[in-house]
Amino acid sequence: MDDKKYVNAQITDKLDESSLPVLDGTLGPAAVDIQTLYSRHGLLAYDPGFRSTASCKSSITFVDGDKGVLLYRGYPIEELAEHSDFVEVAYLLMHGELPTPAQRHEFDAAIGMHNLLHEQIMTFFRGFRRDAHPMAVMVGVVGALSAFYHDVMDIRNPEDRLRAAIRLIAKMPMIAAASFTYSAGRPQRYPNNKYDYSSNLLQMMFGAPNQEYAVDPVLARALDCILILHADHEQNASTSTVRLAASSGANPFACIAAGIASLWGPAHGGANEAVLKMLMEIGSVENIPKAIARAKDKNDSFRLMGFGHRIYKNFDPRSRVIQQQAKNVLTHLGKNDPLLDIAMRLEEIALKDEYFIERKLYPNVDFYSGILLRAMGFPMNMFTAVFAVARTAGWVSHWLELQHESHGIDRPRQLYVGSTLRHYPGERQPKLVRK
Ligand code: ACO
Secondary structure, X not given: OOOXXXXXXXXXXXXXXXXXXXXXXXXXXXXXXXXXXXXXXXXXXXXXXXXXXXXXXXXXXEEEOOOOEEEXXXXXXXXXXXXXXXXXXXXXXXXXXXXXXXXXXXXXXXXHHHOOOOHHHHHHHHOOOXXXXXXXXXXXXXXXXXXXXXXXXXXXXXXXXXXXXXXXXXXXXXXXXXXXXXXXXXXXXXXXXXXXXXXXXXXXXXXXXXXXXXOOHHHHHHHHHHHHHOOOOOOOHXXXXXXXXXXXXXXXXXXXXXXXXXXXXXXXXXXXHHHHHHHHHHOOHHHHHHHHHHHHOOOOOOOOOOEOOOOOOOOOHHHHHHHHHHHHHHXXXXXXXXXXXXXXXXXXXXXXXXXXXXXXXXXOOHHHHHHHHHHOOOOHHHHHHHHHHHHHHHHHHHHHHHOOXXXXXXXXXXXXXXXOOOOOOOOOOOOOOOO
16 A cells, blocks of 8 residues: 555535535536635645536536537537528527527627727737738737727626627637738738628638629638637637636736637647648658558657547547538539548548557547638638637637626646745855856
8 A cells, every 4th residue: 555645536415524515517527516625625636637627617518528519509510510600609609599580680780890900900910020920910919909998898897798799709800811911911801791701701811902802602601610610619728718817807808819829729729730731741642651650659749630639539520510511612612632632541541540549539620620721722820810710709708608707716726846945045145246
């Protein structure tokens, strides 16, 4: 027997002074309420990476990673991707119900009212280097929105909160598009309310101000589908970042900028860019076995990008929808992308390989989304920016939900493993010695 101590967690219906309550949700595993663990037992819970921690109660999105299920407000993602559109999904996430025709009309009108940027914001873009990554520009510009709308909003006022949420959803396409057109040295088109949300993003990205832009409905539908699939994913890193930042009562534009910063990382929203780079590096179907061998080699840092997920230990339901969309768009455009062939063969080989089977590593949403976005003409460094446009709907919904929580500022604790108390040496001279 080692000298470690253990806590034996047992679920029982007996209540004694060491009992901790078990909370049931409507779906998914129950949670032990450890809020009084420290005050009653002097213990902290240690869970780096939050693998077993429910950081909040939420009624927005449900994920069952073992079964490959994703629900927005109870609706399966596959049904929403097939029958809904992004604006309706944004409304659903924010309000909890699908809109009536009158509510939808009002919501569209509000987005149409707020989708322009203050002209002074356009000067921010010019301050960035032309070769800056669009995500770096978006972090800066979205954060800067807080300097424009801070004084006119009171986060205790529900109407002000809703207006801030709609402003963010409405302005994000132009911010994303301008991050790209600025780097390409192209003049920026404005949103036009004759277009739907996704068509507007397309025309602002790819259109020129001196010409009509004919929106391809197949591409607009595919983009809308991408936005729906990426709109929310419960307490992922960027959403948790938004919630943590917002728990202090911070300005919502600044909180969303924090979410964009978190999303940018290659283990999160940057993965679709990383997938495409990996597929290009693999180069041909013949090189796949070598890539698989590298991914399995523990001495090699190479991982199969777009494979594996912290929550999904089964097919990511979004990956099937996006694979189908990628095939549709390539067929519609008459394009034959060799990277799609490599991706499909890679998936086939990996799914039969013991290493991936044992570890339950399946393709995630990012595995095919890069191929789809590339086919639509999006440059690689814009992939995560499109993800950020979509996820804004989820971030603002979580921000709105959080305003009703009463636990105050989030303040995680730590297991301290640093030096114990020691004293500053009295004889030490900390002054800078000039030679
Ligand atoms: N390629 C090769 N091996 C992998 C991969 C991969 N893509 N993903 C996980 N593994 C292995 C790990 O090396 C580990 O092996 P071991 O048990 O022998 O040590 C095992 O599978 C478990 O891996 P973890 O890192 O513990 O799994 P975790 O759930 O923490 O990681 C993550 C999830 C970060 C997504 C990981 O699978 C990964 O890096 N994938 C590639 C990046 C990617 O596609 N990210 C997008 C996520 S989806 C999104 O953000 C929308």
